[in-house]
Amino acid sequence: MLGTTTLAALPLGNMLFIIIAFLLLMLILKKVAYGPLTKVLDERADKISSDIDGAEAARQEAEELASQRQAELAETRQNATKVVSDAKASAQKQSDLIVAAANDRAASVSQQAQTDAQKLKEDAISGAKNDVAALSVAIASKLMQKELSLNDQQALIDAYISDLETK
Amino acid sequence: MDDPTATFKFLGLTFDWTTIISTLLAMAIVIIVSIVLTRKLSVKPNKRQNAIEYLLDFTNGIVDGQLTKKQARQFGLFAFTLFFFIVVSNEMGLLLQFKLGDGVTYIKSPTADPIVTMTLAIMSLMVAHGMGVQELGFKGYIKNMFFTPYSWMLPLNIIEQLANFLTLSLRLFGNIFAGEMLLTLVANSLAWPGHFNGLWSVLALPIEMVWQGFSLFIGGIQAYVFVILTGVFISQLSGNE
Numbered sequence: 428m429l430g431t432t433t434l435a436a437l438p439l440g441n442m443l444f445i446i447i448a449f450l451l452l453m454l455i456l457k458k459v460a461y462g463p464l465t466k467v468l469d470e471r472a473d474k475i476s477s478d479i480d481g482a483e484a485a486r487q488e489a490e491e492l493a494s495q496r497q498a499e500l501a502e503t504r505q506n507a508t509k510v511v512s513d514a515k516a517s518a519q520k521q522s523d524l525i526v527a528a529a530n531d532r533a534a535s536v537s538q539q540a541q542t543d544a545q546k547l548k549e550d551a552i553s554g555a556k557n558d559v560a561a562l563s564v565a566i567a568s569k570l571m572q573k574e575l576s577l578n579d580q581q582a583l584i585d586a587y588i589s590d591l592e593t594k
Numbered sequence: 595m596d597d598p599t600a601t602f603k604f605l606g607l608t609f610d611w612t613t614i615i616s617t618l619l620a621m622a623i624v625i626i627v628s629i630v631l632t633r634k635l636s637v638k639p640n641k642r643q644n645a646i647e648y649l650l651d652f653t654n655g656i657v658d659g660q661l662t663k664k665q666a667r668q669f670g671l672f673a674f675t676l677f678f679f680i681v682v683s684n685e686m687g688l689l690l691q692f693k694l695g696d697g698v699t700y701i702k703s704p705t706a707d708p709i710v711t712m713t714l715a716i717m718s719l720m721v722a723h724g725m726g727v728q729e730l731g732f733k734g735y736i737k738n739m740f741f742t743p744y745s746w747m748l749p750l751n752i753i754e755q756l757a758n759f760l761t762l763s764l765r766l767f768g769n770i771f772a773g774e775m776l777l778t779l780v781a782n783s784l785a786w787p788g789h790f791n792g793l794w795s796v797l798a799l800p801i802e803m804v805w806q807g808f809s810l811f812i813g814g815i816q817a818y819v820f821v822i823l824t825g826v827f828i829s830q831l832s833g834n835e
Contacts, residue, residue, distance in 0.1 A: 456624070
C-alpha cells in the first residue's frame, strides 16, 4: 500500500487532514452533543441532590413541627389543669369567705338581737317596776284612804318586788 | 494491500481520496447521529436522549475509572469523540464498501488504514503526554516517564513509549483490516468470476454473516480498547497508578 516514493509524502497529508478533521469533529460534537448533554446531566445531578436535600429539610421541618405541636399540646394541657385547679381553689376560697362572712353576720345579728331583747326586757321590767310601784301606791292610798308618800314607801315596795322576782 | 489508490496533491502534500472520503463519511455519520439524538434535550430524557446519554455515560465511565476528577473532566470530550468516531469507522466498512471501476475502494473503514490509526494514536498520546506535563510539570513528567521506578530502566522505558504508540495504532488497524479483508475474501469467493458454484455460495453465505457479526463485535471491542488504553496512558504519564 505504501510505495517507497509515497511513504514520505502520503502519510503527512493524510495525517494532517485526519488531525484537522478530528479536531473539527471534536468541536462540532462539543457544540452539538457533549456540551449540552453534560449540562443536562449536571443539571439532573444537581436537581437530584437538591431534591434529596429538600426532602431531608422537609422531613426535619415536619419533625420539628410535630415536636413543637407536642410541646404546645402538653403546655396547653398543663395550663388547662392549672386553670381548673386555680378556679377550684379560688371558688373554695370565695365560698369560705362567703360562709365566714355569713357566719359573722349571723353571729352579729343574733348578738344584736340578744342585746336588743335584753334591753327591751330590762326596759320593760324597769318600766313595769315603776308602774307597779306607782300603781301599788295608788292602790294602797285608795285602800287606806290615807296619803302615803311614794317616797316613804319606795323601799318597802322594792323589797316586795324583789321578793316577787326571786319566787 | 496492493489495491490501487487515488491521490491528489495540495500544497506539496499528497492526499489519499479513500482516507478523506471515508473519514468524512464516518464523521458525517457521527455528527448526524449526534444531532438527531440530541434534539430537545431535557432533564427528564426521552428515548433518543437516553441512547446518546448511555453512550456518554459509557465513555465517561471508562474515563472516570482511571483518572482524577479534574482530568476526567478534561478528557471526557476527547474520549467521547474518539470512541464514537472509532466505533462508526469500524462498523462502517462492514456495511458499506464502495469500489469504482478503476479498482480504487473509495469507501471503507477509515480505521482499516494504518495511517488513520497511527494518526489517532499520535493524537491520543499527545493528549496523554500533554496531561502528564500539566499534572507533574515538565521535570516530573520526564522523571516519571523515563526514570520510574529505577533510573537504570531508562532504555526499557524508551522502548515502552515506542511500543505504546505501535500497539495502540496497529492493534486497531490489524483487527479492522483483517476483518474487512476476510469479509472481502469470503464475498469474492461468492462471486468468483467463472468459478461460480451454487453449493459454495450457499455455504459461504452463513460464513459471511457469522464473520460480519463477529467483526461488528470486534469493532466495538477495539474502539473500547483504544479509549481505555488512552486512559491508561494518561494515567501512567500523570503518575497516578
